[in-house]
Amino acid sequence: ERKAALSASTGPGATADGHKVPLLANVGGPADVPAAVEAGAEGVGLFRTEFLFLDDSTKAPSEEKQVTAYRQVLEAFPEGRVVVRVLDAGADKPLDFLTPSDEPNPALGVRGLRTLLDHPDVLRTQLSALAKAAEGLPVHLEVMAPMVADRADAKAFADACRAAGLRAKFGAMVEIPSAALRARSILREVEFLSLGTNDLAQYTFAADRQVGAVSRLQDPWQPALLDLVALSAEAAKAEGKSCGVCGEAAADPLLACVLTGLGVTSLSMGSASIPYVRATLAKYTLAQCERAAAAARATDSAEDARAAAQAVFSGE
Ligand code: PEP
Numbered sequence: 110e111r112k113a114a115l116s117a118s119t120g121p122g123a124t125a126d127g128h129k130v131p132l133l134a135n136v137g138g139p140a141d142v143p144a145a146v147e148a149g150a151e152g153v154g155l156f157r158t159e160f161l162f163l164d165d166s167t168k169a170p171s172e173e174k175q176v177t178a179y180r181q182v183l184e185a186f187p188e189g190r191v192v193v194r195v196l197d198a199g200a201d202k203p204l205d206f207l208t209p210s211d212e213p214n215p216a217l218g219v220r221g222l223r224t225l226l227d228h229p230d231v232l233r234t235q236l237s238a239l240a241k242a243a244e245g246l247p248v249h250l251e252v253m254a255p256m257v258a259d260r261a262d263a264k265a266f267a268d269a270c271r272a273a274g275l276r277a278k279f280g281a282m283v284e285i286p287s288a289a290l291r292a293r294s295i296l297r298e299v300e301f302l303s304l305g306t307n308d309l310a311q312y313t314f315a316a317d318r319q320v321g322a323v324s325r326l327q328d329p330w331q332p333a334l335l336d337l338v339a340l341s342a343e344a345a346k347a348e349g350k351s352c353g354v355c356g357e358a359a360a361d362p363l364l365a366c367v368l369t370g371l372g373v374t375s376l377s378m379g380s381a382s383i384p385y386v387r388a389t390l391a392k393y394t395l396a397q398c399e400r401a402a403a404a405a406r407a408t409d410s411a412e413d414a415r416a417a418a419q420a421v422f423s424g425e
């Protein structure tokens with residue numbers, strides 16, 4: 110029966126009362142595209158471009174090599190959205206030629222956008238490759254920066270995108286609590302937000318995402334994390350802009366409904382999760398999602414938040 114429900118689950122993501130929530134795929138490169146298409150992804154919500162840089166950690170891939178890889182992904186979603194994240198090097202994704210080796214706390218050091226602002230040539234080449242890859246395609250290209258901390262970061266990224274002649278929407282990932290707290294000021298510079306809940310949990314709870322001993326604090330049902338999601342989504346709504354989620358949180362079907370209730374406008378996840386999220390979202394109305402979100406936020410632990418949301422959804 111579960112299988113039947115899943116195979117019946119096709120088409121765009123929406124709540125039972127028709128509130129649309131595009132379901133997008135997280136991909137690491139062209140090899141992940143067939144599974145995304147198969148799952149009926151409405152586009153790509155997170156294209157992690159690090160894979161291209163892992164072949165040779167002594168230098169950046171050539172612009173031509175990048176153009177070819179980006180074009181393969183963009184061509185797969187002719188009318189859809191493809192959100193490309195510029196290189197997120199450092200911390201859990203170190204690259205020899207870019208990542209400082211002498212930092213005591215790499216997760217708090219030069220990583221993500223900070224790396225690219227220190228190496229503007231690498232950012233310039235990547236943005237130029239993206240501009241060329243998108244040429245002549247009807248795809249809706251969006252480009253976002255990882256690890257944006259404040260408005261100055263968002264402005265530096267948007268300036269670099271404009272200088273590269275990129276015809277795309279520019280966005281900021283919300284992975285640092287400061288970005289969620291000041292989401293409105295970041296939205297003065299960029300057109301959309303995307304919540305990276307893996308890092309946002311890590312930085313909110315000061316709990317390394319690679320350390321199993323603190324994994325309790327990495328639980329995306331934590332009410333403090335839900336509060337930061339709500340702040341970001343409310344800021345985006347006030348500015349008439351979008352706020353997606355592309356961290357692991359979006360892949361948990363019940364949490365995906367709660368995120369929708371918090372005002373998140375799209376959900377991006379590993380392709381294998383898309384049918385489950387689509388089927389679950391279709392069972393509940395937006396009002397139920399909002400009630401579940403409020404109930405979850407009214408608790409003081411991840412366990413209680415999950416139970417409170419479950420109780421709303423099962424009509425208790
Ligand atoms: C995140 O941090 O939630 C995210 C989507 O980025 P990554 O997992 O690649 O750091």
Ligand code: MG
Nearest residue numbers: 284305307308
């Ligand atoms: Mg991240």
